[in-house]
Amino acid sequence: MRTKRTKFFLTLGSLASSLSLLVPTSLVLAQEAMSSNTYAIQSDSINFAGLLSESASYSLEDTSGEIATGNIASTNFAGEIGYQAMLLLVSGDTTPPSQPPSISSTPLTSTRVEVTWGESSDNVAVTRYYIYRDGARVADVGVFPRSFTDTGLTPDTLYSYNVSAVDDALNESLRSATTTARTLSSPQTPSGSTSPLLYNFSIIPTDTLALIKFDTTVAVKVSISWGTDTNYDSGTLSLDTLSSNHSFLLSGLSPARTYFLKINLTRQDGYVVTYEDIVFSTLQLPNVLTLPNVTDFQAVANDKDISLSWVLPNDPSIVGVKVLRSKEFYPSSVSDGELIFDGIGTGYRDVAVEKGIRYYYTIFTRDLSNNFSSGAVADVYILLPGEVFEPVFPLENIEIVGNVDPIIAALKLDDFLFIQDGKIISVGLNQVRIDGDKNFTVALQAYRVPQILKTIAVTLATQGENPKYFTFILKINKDGTRYEAVVAPLGVTRTYVLKITVIDFKNRGLKKLEGLVIVSSQMALDALNMEDKKALVYGVGFILVIILLVVFLKSRRGKYLPDKNHE
Incomplete structure (x- = not known):
């Protein structure tokens, strides 16, 4: 029996992310009267999925996620194609990224608005973000930084923005929530005077804070008020010194709320310019990083190994820890460094170590959804013969460089x-x-x-x-x-x-x-008080026992002493 080969033909278009080819168990060629149940997947006579077999699979790079089509046909050794064995319809990546979790917009000037948003995730990778203004796409930007400045806008005009995430296969996520921003108005300049105009205006919001920064063309005194409506009754901050550079930190804000801002600029001669209806939104409360780290993470060098120990938090959502090791520096994530322990214990002995090397460890707690804590770290050095141990405070050897930002x-x-x-x-x-x-x-x-x-x-x-x-x-x-x-x-x-x-x-x-x-x-104080109470009870009990013993001995002594009246 002679073995036939099978060719796979891929139509023009994008390549598929994964192919799994299952061929019939028997196929009769038109050119030669023979049957076989072994096939090969070929491209230009080159086997690219292994040797002859009953089934084969092969992965190809996905470029756009479109559908690729192909077929398997058997051939004889002269290269003549026999019957088509089957038709393939193979699709690439079709999973869209997650919806951007947050979005905020800030008016910078009368014609510019800055939009920022939270990070999306994808089963492969997010490659772009689409920016929508008033429902129409106006730009697409890279994955970092997650910000976009919209220019050429009309003064004193309200604009709405959404953002969506896009992956390499051009799958687009759901659009984010809508954020709105009103461009600043252009104040009229009185004849013969210089009006204090705003520029370099920015608002950086968090869940409970907002940093307001801007410059003015002339030195002014500033009063800034904010609120959840145009009454601006949530708070007021003011600076009574003349300056052209201004910065205010608004605190006590509520997460995921829209706020209105009013800014009064007062020149030295008392002339006032007011900017009103400046809109910004705070971010949602951070809800991703909730797992506590272990405490008391220690690394102790022995003669031939390193003992690691830690205390697990009393948190029912924690189902395990991961410990990673590096010779360079502390691993910054669960994908950085070498994984040496994955379990639920409170200690581990690392034996795959050498003397004369400093080892860096990071331990992460995790929950069932594979969310991880920020990480606790430890490092240790195994002494060479003749070296003397000198305790070093963590990161004490890190020197501060010059010319720091x-x-x-x-x-x-x-x-x-x-x-x-x-x-x-x-x-x-x-x-x-x-x-x-x-x-x-x-x-x-x-x-x-x-x-x-x-x-x-x-x-x-x-x-x-x-x-x-x-x-x-x-x-x-x-x-x-x-x-x-x-x-x-x-x-x-x-x-x-x-x-x-x-x-x-x-x-x-x-x-x-x-x-x-x-x-x-x-709790520690209560435990200490309980120990003190126990000690007091034990002490009093001991004293009572001594007293009773003394009384008992005295009574027995009196019972057996001779009576003087009978002498």
């Missing part, structure tokens, strides 16, 4: 947010007070740092000669609004040294900050 250089500890029960805890004198019985979040608004960061690491260390410490990293959320991490309840009453280190993509230090975290735990 002024935005990072200006960072202060009170720029960081410490959040419990949905409330921001104030930072005073570089100290913050935390309830040790609850999760707390450490966060930094994304606009406070440029987009050159790799890591923001936070270390909590006990005080004393031999401090214990654990370090975790802040991770950008999917909305791109915050770097943040959730810390499980510390469960103690103690003061921790707080150290924050900002690092760039070249692992260079950009900024170091230090303060104190004062933790109070009612």
